[in-house]
Amino acid sequence: MTVIYARCPLVNFDQAEGLRRMLFNAKPRFVTFLSALSNEERNATLVNLSAGLGALGHDVVLMDARVNGTSCAKWLEVPIKTTLLDIARQKRSIKEATIPTSQGFKLASFCRSQQLTEYFPATELVLTKLDKIIVSLGNSVDIVLVDGELNDNNKLASDVLEDGQVVIQVTNHPDSIKAAYGLIKRAHSHCGRRDYGVLVCGVTELEAHRVFEALAHVAGSFLSVSLNLMGYIPDDDYLRRASRSGRSVIDVFPRAGASVAFSRLAQQMSGFNEFATSHM
Incomplete structure (x- = not known):
């Protein structure tokens, strides 16, 4: 299996440079995933990518920044006792908010769904503390993968995450491609022009190429947005079997x-x- 790079006039031709900038320019490293997949597929993708990075010896945190009850924490059946919002309210220490998992990475949660009524009217002081806590978390590990979502104002859970990188998860179904473009359009309405990564799931290499070119065409034509293809994950029954057991494939x-x-x-x-370190 090889990672493909689409040749399209509306995307960056220097894909290596684009991916380097997209993934590794910012310190600390936050990569937020917005998904046009089913909850099962998006959770499996994030858990397995986190496990893959952990297997290489990286200190990885998967941050649960969704609050609708279908997040990675729930999928992994990991009880969340302390959230980052708890820390911001000076109720807990940051160490309590990072939970080691058997898959080789740590899990952290932004807030629980029942805390929403506390979060949205939070004072400016609490929100500032929350941003600082997220930065501190990012500085303490190699990379933070974020299971993210856009709120009603098309913003991510924290301004800190908006300064990081954003990756769109998509598959080859027309509804998924449409939803992925909708996510880019919504994020663009708040953040303005920026690059987005694309990870195509449940497809062959050729299908991934076609999906990426279709998405890059509309994003480039209507939003002047550049996309970078991260790669693709094939459709694999072994992945589903591992997911049903709550483990990484x-x-x-x-x-x-x-x-x-x-x-x-x-x-x-x-x-x-490594490339970024040696060429910056």
Whole structure:
């Protein structure tokens, strides 16, 4: 399996430079995933990518920044006792908010759904503390992958995350492509022009190429937005079987096609980190 790069006049031709800038320019490193997949697919993708990075020796935190009850924390059946919002309200320490998982990464949660009534009317002081806590969390690890969503104002959970990088998860179904463009359009309405990564899931290499070119065409034509193709994850029953057991496919079926894809994506992300360090 090889990662493909689309040749399209509306995307960056220097894909290596685009991915380097997208993933590794900012310190600390936050990569927020917005998804046009089903909840099961998006959670499995984030858990397995986190596991892949952890298997390479990286200190990884998967931050649950969704509050609708379908997030990675719920999918992993990990009880959240302390959230980042708790810390901002001086109720807990940041160490209590990062939970080691058996998959080789840590899990943190932005806030629980029942805390929403506390979060939205939060004082400016609490919000400022929350941003500082998120920065501190990012500085304490190699990378933070964020299970993110846009709120009613088309913003991410924190301004800190908006300063990081954003990746759109999409598959080859027309509704998913439409939803992915909708996410880019919504984020664009708040953040203005910026680059987005694209990770195509449940497809062949050729299908990933076609999905990316279609999405890049409309984003470039109507929003003047540049997209970078991160890669793709193939459709794989072994991935579904591992997900049903609550484990990563890399751990359960290390030679499966999906395992190879997640491992290579993790290696690619690590490789661009080394490139950025030696060329900046």
